[in-house]
Amino acid sequence: MRRITLSRYLIEEQREKGKINADLRLLIEVVARACKSIAIAIGKGGLGGEGGILGEAGSDNVQGEAQKKLDVLSNEIFLEANEWGGHLAGMASEEMELPHAIPNRYPQGEYLLLFDPLDGSSNIDINVSVGTIFSVLRCTEGDDPTQANAFLQAGTRQVAAGYAVYGPTTLFVLTVGDGVVCFTLDRELGSFVLTQENIQIPHDTKEFAINMSNMRFWEPPMQRYVNDLLSGKEGPRGKDFNMRWVASMVVDVHRILTRGGVFMYPLDSKIAAQGGKLRLLYEANPMAFIVEQAGGAASTGHCNIMDIQPSGLHQRIPVILGSKNEVALAVAHHLKD
Numbered sequence: 001m002r003r004i005t006l007s008r009y010l011i012e013e014q015r016e017k018g019k020i021n022a023d024l025r026l027l028i029e030v031v032a033r034a035c036k037s038i039a040i041a042i043g044k045g046g047l048g049g050e051g052g053i054l055g056e057a058g059s060d061n062v063q064g065e066a067q068k069k070l071d072v073l074s075n076e077i078f079l080e081a082n083e084w085g086g087h088l089a090g091m092a093s094e095e096m097e098l099p100h101a102i103p104n105r106y107p108q109g110e111y112l113l114l115f116d117p118l119d120g121s122s123n124i125d126i127n128v129s130v131g132t133i134f135s136v137l138r139c140t141e142g143d144d145p146t147q148a149n150a151f152l153q154a155g156t157r158q159v160a161a162g163y164a165v166y167g168p169t170t171l172f173v174l175t176v177g178d179g180v181v182c183f184t185l186d187r188e189l190g191s192f193v194l195t196q197e198n199i200q201i202p203h204d205t206k207e208f209a210i211n212m213s214n215m216r217f218w219e220p221p222m223q224r225y226v227n228d229l230l231s232g233k234e235g236p237r238g239k240d241f242n243m244r245w246v247a248s249m250v251v252d253v254h255r256i257l258t259r260g261g262v263f264m265y266p267l268d269s270k271i272a273a274q275g276g277k278l279r280l281l282y283e284a285n286p287m288a289f290i291v292e293q294a295g296g297a298a299s300t301g302h303c304n305i306m307d308i309q310p311s312g313l314h315q316r317i318p319v320i321l322g323s324k325n326e327v328a329l330a331v332a333h334h335l336k337d
Contacts, residue, residue, distance in 0.1 A: 090145030120248025131250025155285035155306030
């Protein structure tokens with residue numbers, strides 16, 4: 001069996017299929033190298049640096065959430081890895097209020113990179129898997145990549161998206177609009193090697209992922225839908241469902257990509273004022289792109305996620321994504337109201 005590295009896969013996507021150009025290929029390779037650096041830092045845990053790299057950083061991000069030391073470190077790794085290559089016009093991170101300008105001493109390219117450097121970082125201190133999410137857009141001619149407006153593009157305009165999972169193995173999942181593929185990090189060689197091609201999410205499922213502790217705060221349509229799932233064989237669905245919840249979007253979505261399921265972070269009364277929990281540009285759009293490329297669906301309950309025209313760099317929305325038929329049933333509950 002031939003071993004196809006990430007570099008070879010991207011070259012074939014460029015040369016043989018014409019799906020990407022050289023700059024986008026280089027951009028994805030640099031993102032993957034940054035993910036390898038983050039994986040190494042996570043692997044060191046309490047051994048990394050003076051006093052270790054676990055625990056609180058003593059600062060808050062733009063959303064007012066307490067940052068972990070690894071949040072800050074992962075963000076710095078992404079910025080430093082990507083700013084000098086000449087393929088980016090600008091970057092935006094969940095951890096920063098404003099876009100990151102490419103220093104004048106470096107050439108600028110045509111792409112915009114958006115990323116959540118460490119998704120699920122609350123799990124770090126208990127040694128549970130976490131991840132990185134990224135999205136790539138083209139910078140529209142005439143837009144200023146140092147301003148938020150340049151990044152406010154619908155998810156349908158993404159040219160690439162992916163995530164890394166830092167678990168027992170380090171995985172790199174990617175779409176460039178040509179299906180979804182998964183690479184596994186060969187730690188001895190230091191290369192990502194293709195291990196899954198043409199990933200497809202089953203249309204039907206018996207598994208769902210949601211934070212049940214918020215059930216009393218959900219809107220009535222989501223309460224009714226989940227109650228149907230919990231009713232099992234005796235209920236209207238006529239079958240038993242399993243619930244899984246890791247509290248890391250990357251890990252929960254990867255499980256769905258691997259064996260099917262539906263992931264939900266619905267609107268609830270605690271977060272209604274901010275529009276939802278998950279960030280449209282850094283989490284919902286890239287995951288929706290990946291899930292749809294794998295034959296699944298992604299909705300807010302009222303519209304397709306990637307059709308939303310963003311109104312702010314850190315806009316939040318409700319999310320329902322995964323197995324196509326199950327997402328459709330959840331959406332149907334919302335459309336009844």
